[in-house]
Amino acid sequence: MSAADEETALLGLAPVAPDRTVPYGPHPDQVVDLYGCRPGAGPLVVLLHGGFWRAAYDRRHLSPCAAELARHGLPVALAEYRRVGAGGGAPQTFQDVPAAVAAAAEAGAEPGGPPREVVLVGHSAGGHLALLAAASPGTPVTRVIAVAPVADLARAHELGLSDGAVAGLLGPGPGFAGRLAAADPVRHPPAGVPVTLLHGTADPDVPVDLSRRYAAAHPAATALHELPGTGHYAALTPGTDAFGALLALLRGAGPAAGGSTGCRPGHPA
Template structure:
């Protein structure tokens, strides 16, 4: 699969319906889809609770459905999975609503799946803008997250803004005008590495949407807690597309015990 083929390969997968959906607020996007563990050739393997955060540069045009095949894949490996939605730019989101929703969605997922795993503290998996949100959520003082797997994340928000990624998506997220530098600093993961929470970053060397340099910059700022795994020849979407070799790497990292 070429880099150009990655996006249509992911978006061409049929969405997988969840086992149930729970709401954590009154807005239509304040939802968490739950996928219960399923056996894959035998009894479900014990594994962590997984919370997935989708990308799309924080915009309402992109929702959680494109990550539902990944959620189902992980559930098929015996993992309880929560695929969180959140308010996004253009539909009631942006700062601070998007950040507040991610926090509330993680808490709702933990409550809804309590007892579903021998490891009740969640692993947070975020792709692209969802990787940014995962890194930021794991840095909150009272986070329940035990580890983060950030895939092609917007890990350096200031650099992303300077590059004008996706036609100024960072500015749309944070809002222009007075106080923008302060909002940017507060929402930039590279300035707020999560204390005591290990981070693994997966990033393709040929990613045309979120440059690998953003992940390298994040890893250089927090080398004690961050492992960066570069995927040669891989673009932006293959790591979250079930059936691709790079997605197999992701699944293997999610399924490993937290202590290893």
């Protein structure tokens, strides 16, 4: 499947309505959609969508993914957050992620039961945000899976990914270098949270090299699984081999068998 076909396959899916929606702030985008959060279900998956942090892309394109994970017995909290062009960007976007995770964990908890394991899954720009969350001391997140993440922000800025999306996220003006350093996951190791990267080798939107750089910078806490010949969207598209690899990782079984997934823990840049 070509990169264009992958994009069409995911973005062409009809949105799936959640079981319920929980707000975590006054802004319309400060909400979390819940799928399959029922007693006895497995660990809570908090899902962060991508779109290069821009308001043009919202959580609805990952709602079929959320619903399919819930169908496989994994309760999902699909988080929205403020984005560039609609009240977001630095620092608002960064503030929303921990607030969304906390609200999701509370909403997904079983009454009177122990806290659920919280697995944070982020795609693309959402993968960048998930990696930043992994570096935050005291996070309730127990594992992070970053799918095709913008894992090296400085390199993404150098490459001008998506017409300068990093500059749009961080904003113009004095202090840009400091804002870039503060928001760059490659400069901030995970704070006791294991990180798994899942990245297609044929990704034209976020090159796999960015994940390789992150894995090389933080080898002790990171496992990199590469998907040969896979682009940017397949791992979030139900029914694909790459989605099967994501599901296997969420279940703790490693990538799906069949030769479509390569495992390269700590692979250097």
